[in-house]
Amino acid sequence: MDPNLQLSVAILAASALATHLWFRNFEPQSYTPVLVGLLLGPAPLAISLWRHSYFISTSFCLAYPSFYVSVLLSIVVYRLSPLHPLAKYPGPLLARTTKLWAVWKSRDGKLPLCYEYLHARYGPIVRIGPNELSVVEKTLIPHIFGVQGMPKGPIWDGRRITPSNSRNQGNYSLIGQRNSLRHAQLRKAWNRAFSAEALLDYQDIVVNRARELANQLEAACKRNEGQVDIAKWISYFSFDFMGDLAFGCSFDLLQRGDKDGYQASMDKALILPSLTQHVPWLAHAIRLLPVGSSATGAFGAFAVRQAKNRSTQNVIRKDLFYHLVNNTYSEEEASPFPLIVSNAVLAIIAGSDTTASVLSNIVYYLLSSPLYLERLREEIDQSFPSIYDGSTSLDAARLAELPWLNAVINETLRLQPPVPTGLQRAPEQGGGGRAIGTMFVEEGTAIQVPPFVLHRDPRYFSPDPQKFWPDRWILAGKDPKVVLDLGAFIPFSFGPANCVGKRLALLELRFVVALLINRFELDFAAGWDVHSWEANLRDRFVMSKGELMVDMKPRGK
Template sequence: MSNFPEIPLAVLLATVLTTHFWFRNFEPRAYTPVVIGVFICPVAFAISLLYHGFPPLFAVPLSYCAFHACLLTSIVAYRLSPFHPLANYPGPWIARTSKIWTFWKSLDGKLPQYYQRLHAQYGSIVRVGPNELSVVDKDLIPHIIGNHGMPKGPLWEGRRITPSKDKGNYSLIGQRDSGRHAQLRKAWNRAFSAEPLNDYAELLFSRANELALSLGNAGRDRRNENVNIAKWISFFSFDFMCDLAFGGGSNLLQEGDKNKYQENMEDGLLLPALTMQIPWLAHILQLFPVAGASTRALGAFAVQRAKIRSSQPAVQKDLFYHLVNNTFDDEEASTFPLIVSNAVLAIIAGSDTTASVLSNAVYYLLSNPTDLKRLQDELDETYSAFRDGLIPIEPDVLAKLPWLNAIINETMRLQPPVPTGLQRAPERGTGGKMVGTHFMREGTAIQVPPYVLHRDPRYFSPDPEKFWPERWVKDGKDTNIVLDTAAFIPFSAGPANCAGKQLAMIELRYVISLLFSRFNMRFAEGWDQRRWEENLKDRFVMAKGELMVDIQLRKSG
């Protein structure tokens, strides 16, 4: 009996190291391996203890506690050791040990600012997780998200709060398989080619003019002297994206959010923003219907609208029309669920992103009256009839207005629509990929946070933290200005960039022109403008607070 402790100890160490090696090299994507590793493996240690005379009430709890304590110690020790593949990359030790740290830092929505501080301290490449790097070196961007880059990273699995048994029905934005993504992207590219864009523009113009009328009515209503323009912009954006996706179905500008569509979408941002830091957590949450209730409610609305839309002839050529008529050659997924998932993508990705840029543009212009005056002068000079009626729409003309486009670019530089979520990883089964001079082993996630990159003084100076549209019109004319467009990625880059980029730019130009040609605005009296940036939260897209303004129709000259 003198040697009985050695045998249970050997069994414990063997099961712990085997489990650690297994999970490290063969990351499970199903529940069975996890159950075996977490619940079955400790049984061997328990049997060993029972064999050596330990009472069951002691042996069983001890086996599970000791196994998991030793497994946790083994994992942490390896992640902090010089033997880890990312050991040579600097970063806070606590982030090296577990993604629970970035989960925690994501709770307040200020992860972009945290990453910015990390890069200021550690340099261009920072280890922000056990197997994750954050990179703000513009020379490495083509190798990460460019045409010769990598497919989507594991955070996308963490954003799937609602279950799907058919990976073929994953929407374009969440598709990690590069071949499948390329197949899905073909239909999207055709759906956003020149002819469909003209169809969408008509939908846009109608809804934007409705926004202007609603704001005019709100501004004239003396019962509500102040207007939360961020709310109205969100209503417009949601209505327009429903028009785009399903040919209608939402009328928030007229009726308000009585069915809580906008509220569900905003409430549904938080949970995926957290679980994308710990992807396996999303798989567990999928088992509980209460989790992601807001996302499921929005999905139910989309399914309902898709059924209505598919049962009716096309009144106008919306996104549904173009996706159906560019049906994927697909034996892996049925067309209807695929169309629905991609239509939901259009509503969420298109609505929140453009609404945040538009609201931020309003904030920055009202914070900088000189820049606002210059914009209104440019608009008035271009369209003499601006102040007497609605804009005569000429998207090509708007695209050539230097100050308008400088305003938009500078807004997206400071507050990119997706602040930190551009993550990629080497293709599964390849073993890894060279990123410049760095070899990234398979299983390593690499992200490029636009919020940090866009504020890097190496690429944008002087005053990278300041709203200064002048940098975009003086580029190349002033040797003291640094503006490196290779580091400007508000729509991502490469084959997985924003499919609706051109439509988004048409929308941004048109709505900003419409608002500031028709209205004079200022911050509402007594409203603390500092609250705006304080209330911006990174929820993959940017979540917003109130933007209270006093709004009045401009007087004709």
């Protein structure tokens, strides 16, 4: 072989291997190191070819494609080889090769169904990425999410929505904070905001908003001859309530509809992060493009406006904004404004979209099972006979004790958890890996637990884990044929990074369901395709939904 050719081949192999090892050991979270590696990596080969009589243009045309092919080949061979740390775990060939597989599978929002199929085929531990596992093993949940568990995984580096001139992790919201110590620090303010004392203050807001929802639905019934998209109105309620809770003011969607496009911009803003979460460095590059930043930018700008408006109000009102501003670090030190904005986005999305999807699914499942609906109505009527005329007030403590109401809510949370697949953890960066149960998770490996799949596992929920059957929550512990393992029930996640608003969410669900069932006769709208509801559910980290058309009329009128 020509010595010059030998030298070029050696340079090609060395530079490709070096680039592969660099990316392997220093997983890029932004596009800058990717560009640097891909642009500078072929340079030694191009220079070598140029020095050995090739024209400079020819040298570059030969060097760069050869380099890229070599790097890709090196990466693919390694990821599929027995030398890879995750080689023993089964999974689709493309998933083991590239995370672009997950991007493709996420495009239509049906990733939960994909994961369900994979676990049915491969078992409780499936390799869903070159360096990622999906786990539906109950015994591992405390090791993954518990006090001694792991911090948030890399998907959060690809889910940033708010516009910011700073990528300082100190300004990341609570839910996206990957540093465990920083997360615990941020969590203190949220714990105060959702303490038992604070929930008492919020209860009147929930009741008033729920009554407004019922009144607006009654008016909509008259305008539309009883046929309404109840999912839309529930979303309006949730959005307005989060305005009250987060900023002490309503967004007035129940009164005016989404004329300003606030909710529409939020729904659109969730689509891109649901794709880029799988390839974090790609997220930063896409944000530079107009097509990538328009939807997220519009919603981020909306959150900034709300935070600025609230910050200019000279009132002492203990809403969520108050706690975040005054208590994130200490009683004396206020939070930086970018952090407030990040948390404003978190509050609006996590507090409105999740509750709205669960409430809408409750309505769907009850209308699909009229006997369950009547059973719930009897229970509510007996406890609160006259909610609709205002002579009986809803009481949170009494609602929490209604067995069938809570069974319906829990069963809906089981089948359609508000966050169906996005619970990911990874070893602390620089920590060298973690042992979880009998597994050792190397640094750079992420573990995902999809509640959608876990909650339908017959080992933990049977009989009929795919069926809406609230009786399982009543019969568990009484009927030996009924399996209900609460250790595998994680609709609000698990451990110190679980959903801080869980108690408030349950309060909302109970109030709204009780009020709607007591005040209205409900049925699917005539001619509406009932099967379209589940077909239109989309996993965008939280659940995105379509229309839920119902015929409804006030009871006794």
